[in-house]
Amino acid sequence: MLQHKAYEYRIYPDKKQETLIVRTIGCSRYVYNHFLELWNNEYEETGKGLTYFADSKLLTKMKRDPETVWLCEVDKFSLQNSLRNLSDAFSRFFKGQNEHPRFKSKKSPRQSYTTQLTNNNIAVSGNYLKLPKLGLVRFADSREMKGRILNATVRRKSSGKFFVSILCEEEICELPKTDSAVGIDLGITDFAVLSDGIRNDNNHFTRQMEERLRREQRKLARRALDAEKRGVPLSEARNYQKQRRKVARLHERIANQRNEFLNKLSTEIVKNHDIICIEDLNVKGMMLEPQTGKKHF
Numbered sequence: 001m002l003q004h005k006a007y008e009y010r011i012y013p014d015k016k017q018e019t020l021i022v023r024t025i026g027c028s029r030y031v032y033n034h035f036l037e038l039w040n041n042e043y044e045e046t047g048k049g050l051t052y053f054a055d056s057k058l059l060t061k062m063k064r065d066p067e068t069v070w071l072c073e074v075d076k077f078s079l080q081n082s083l084r085n086l087s088d089a090f091s092r093f094f095k096g097q098n099e100h101p102r103f104k105s106k107k108s109p110r111q112s113y114t115t116q117l118t119n120n121n122i123a124v125s126g127n128y129l130k131l132p133k134l135g136l137v138r139f140a141d142s143r144e145m146k147g148r149i150l151n152a153t154v155r156r157k158s159s160g161k162f163f164v165s166i167l168c169e170e171e172i173c174e175l176p177k178t179d180s181a182v183g184i185d186l187g188i189t190d191f192a193v194l195s196d197g198i199r200n201d202n203n204h205f206t207r208q209m210e211e212r213l214r215r216e217q218r219k220l221a222r223r224a225l226d227a228e229k230r231g232v233p234l235s236e237a238r239n240y241q242k243q244r245r246k247v248a249r250l251h252e253r254i255a256n257q258r259n260e261f262l263n264k265l266s267t268e269i270v271k272n273h274d275i276i277c278i279e280d281l282n283v284k285g286m287m288l289e290p291q292t293g294k295k296h297f
Contacts, residue, residue: 003172005147008165011129011139011154020134021154021162024074028113029104031059031071032082036101039090049094052087059083075133078113081151109248112155122152122166129164139164146170158248181275192265200265205257209250216247 013021035058039049059079062068071079089101115122121132124145128136131152147170155163183195191202206213220243227237234240269276 001172002169004150004167005170005172006165006167007143007145008163009129009139009142011137011162011164013134013137013162017134017137018162020074021156024078024113024133024154025111025156026106027071027074028078028082029106031079032086033103034062035059035083035086036103039086039101049090052083055083055087056080075113075115077115077118077132081114081116109158110155111157112153114151114153116151117149122149131164137164157252158245159252160245160248161252175271178272178274180273181277182269182273183277184269186278194269203257203261205254205261208257209254213247213250213254216243216250219243220247 035050035055038055038058042048042050059071063072086101089098092098093100115132118132121130123130124141125136127138127141129139130136131154145166145168147168150167150169152167153165155165157163185193185195187193187202189202190199192200194200220240223237223240223243224234227234227240
């Protein structure tokens with residue numbers, strides 16, 4: 001069956017491309033916050049929000065306005081997707097599925113924008129990835145991309161690295177049947193204990209670099225105090241920002257180790273079993289009998 005699958009790659013933009021990525025993220029954030037304020041005002045007055053199509057018309061007028069004509073310098077699809085994200089957020093809010101949308105901050109660790117595929121503006125060419133407005137960007141081709149490309153999301157992480165997620169539509173085949181069922185008990189001493197007796201150790205990834213992380217975080221705190229004494233904002237303190245990126249890279253490495261462990265374990269369990277039952281945390285001692293599927297307490 002046709003399903004959506006995302007492929008994430010690290011990209012290596014040059015200085016000009018890096019500046020354009022940061023500017024596009026900033027413009028997308030500005031559009032989101034600007035129209036969020038308009039939605040809030042409309043909601044307070046009428047109890048209803050605006051529509052995506054009304055916002056799209058206003059965005060076109062903003063691009064012609066001399067005060068906001070700089071919005072034309074970035075990818076237009078990134079701005080349109082900001083409006084779609086805002087509209088979807090309010091739709092879920094009105095349905096009671098989530099809380100009221102909040103304003104985006106440039107200090108948030110999540111900095112990204114999404115662009116759409118149109119006229120083959122997203123494509124792979126050897127070790128380079130073609131992206132709208134950016135042109136050819138060198139990337140780490142770690143695995144082959146399959147299926148039809150739908151969109152691309154460019155992200156900048158706290159460590160200063162850039163990544164792109166390519167969403168594709170492709171044919172995904174089901175795994176072969178194993179006629180096996182398993183129950184999983186999540187614990188503290190052992191990360192997961194399977195009903196067939198297999199135990200998976202709880203790897204504490206922070207212990208491998210806890211001393212190094214502690215040392216670098218102390219340096220970060222000292223440089224923050226030093227910047228405060230000199231009256232320099234943290235956003236302008238070069239030594240602080242340099243140390244902040246170093247700490248962010250350590251946290252990113254720990255997160256990558258944890259995700260690799262979880263992905264390998266979950267893939268192995270899914271490939272070897274057809275039915276998987278995880279213990280209900282509200283009920284102690286519940287286990288799944290592999291053959292009959294009965295629960296025992």
